[in-house]
Amino acid sequence: MTSSSKFLRSLTGEISAIPPIWFMRQAGRYLPEYRKLREEAGSFLDLCYNPAMASEVTLQPVRRYDLDAAILFADILLIPDAMGQKLSFEAGEGPILEPVITSKNLDAFRSRDIHETLAPVYETVKQTRAGLGDDKALIGFAGGPWTVATYMMNGRSSRDPSALRNIYYEDRPFLSALIDSLVEYTIEYLNRQIKAGADAVQLFDTWASGLPWPVLDAVSVRPLQKIAAGVKNAHPETPVILFPKGVGEKATEYATLPECDGLGIDYAMDAAWARANLAGHTVIQGALDPLSVITGGDDMLKGASAYLKLFHDTPYIFNLGHGFSPETPPEHVGQLVEFIRGGDW
Numbered sequence: 001m002t003s004s005s006k007f008l009r010s011l012t013g014e015i016s017a018i019p020p021i022w023f024m025r026q027a028g029r030y031l032p033e034y035r036k037l038r039e040e041a042g043s044f045l046d047l048c049y050n051p052a053m054a055s056e057v058t059l060q061p062v063r064r065y066d067l068d069a070a071i072l073f074a075d076i077l078l079i080p081d082a083m084g085q086k087l088s089f090e091a092g093e094g095p096i097l098e099p100v101i102t103s104k105n106l107d108a109f110r111s112r113d114i115h116e117t118l119a120p121v122y123e124t125v126k127q128t129r130a131g132l133g134d135d136k137a138l139i140g141f142a143g144g145p146w147t148v149a150t151y152m153m154n155g156r157s158s159r160d161p162s163a164l165r166n167i168y169y170e171d172r173p174f175l176s177a178l179i180d181s182l183v184e185y186t187i188e189y190l191n192r193q194i195k196a197g198a199d200a201v202q203l204f205d206t207w208a209s210g211l212p213w214p215v216l217d218a219v220s221v222r223p224l225q226k227i228a229a230g231v232k233n234a235h236p237e238t239p240v241i242l243f244p245k246g247v248g249e250k251a252t253e254y255a256t257l258p259e260c261d262g263l264g265i266d267y268a269m270d271a272a273w274a275r276a277n278l279a280g281h282t283v284i285q286g287a288l289d290p291l292s293v294i295t296g297g298d299d300m301l302k303g304a305s306a307y308l309k310l311f312h313d314t315p316y317i318f319n320l321g322h323g324f325s326p327e328t329p330p331e332h333v334g335q336l337v338e339f340i341r342g343g344d345w
């Protein structure tokens with residue numbers, strides 16, 4: 001049966017005159033309707049763990065812009081939170097995880113039933129799916145194990161997350177054990193999202209950038225492949241999209257994985273290179289510079305036009321090359337969607 005979702009059809013290889021559209025961080029602080037609910041919820045985490053509110057926030061951008069897909073409102077750091085590493089967000093500080101994970105306390109975090117804490121997320125998926133038309137897809141997601149591990153090991157955002165790779169040389173058994181646990185937890189987390197109604201899943205490996213081979217292979221390519229395989233084992237029909245940010249030509253290693261249905265490329269990737277070297281292996285998603293949408297106008301439209309022209313004859317999903325910033329004017333997003341749908345690029 002063909003899907004009524006353009007986004008899902010594109011992931012099975014359909015080429016459409018106007019590609020499906022969704023945006024990373026499409027729900028969030030740039031939208032006034034988000035800020036209102038976020039204030040009512042109290043904290044960002046209270047919002048993530050409140051299914052009625054989280055599903056409303058998930059639906060807000062789809063309603064406002066008639067996007068082709070919704071992305072579950074949650075965070076990649078909910079898994080560490082559920083593992084017992086308490087997560088909080090401080091204004092101007094970003095995420096804080098306590099206590100910092102080390103080889104000495106790792107075992108305490110490895111045998112948790114994370115799904116009790118994460119149950120509200122599955123309920124959010126269920127309520128969101130019920131609120132979406134058949135023509136709209138719901139994307140579930142999780143963080144890549146390396147990206148999540150950088151926050152777990154540092155306790156907060158790092159100025160240079162790739163510098164944490166020293167642990168690969170200093171204590172590889174600890175790093176492998178942490179990554180393996182995250183792989184196991186993430187497979188089950190995504191499978192439960194799919195059971196609750198997610199139509200596709202995306203893995204965000206934001207801090208894959210700056211890692212030399214074979215570190216990248218060990219902490220990003222193989223773990224993402226294992227997760228994708230674990231998902232496909234339980235749900236063979238559910239597409240898996242990988243977003244390894246900043247990996248340059250090493251994107252080939254992800255695009256050629258048999259488990260990779262779609263590959264998110266970032267704004268710094270040479271798009272013509274991606275068209276020539278990646279598009280034959282997987283469906284490309286991306287990669288407009290989100291900062292061009294803050295300024296809007298010609299740079300935003302010409303940027304979008306370049307991607308649309310380059311990928312018009314291959315299965316393609318329009319997106320950003322990373323998430324929207326809070327300063328993005330919502331009307332620019334509206335203009336962008338109208339421009340893409342207008343077809344006059």
Ligand code: CP3
Pocket residue numbers: 023024025026027028029038044071072073074075076077089090092093094095141143147157204206323
């Ligand atoms: O894309 C979406 O709309 C879905 C929801 C989503 C969020 N975070 C909501 C969020 C997704 C997919 C993420 C992924 C995520 N979270 C990543 C990987 C992708 C990326 O953007 O690089 C990372 C590294 C995180 C960790 C994280 N969560 C950070 C660094 C921050 C920013 C802290 C800050 O104060 O700006 C968050 C918070 C967060 N996650 C917000 C949102 C909407 C802002 C929270 C708020 O409302 O204050």
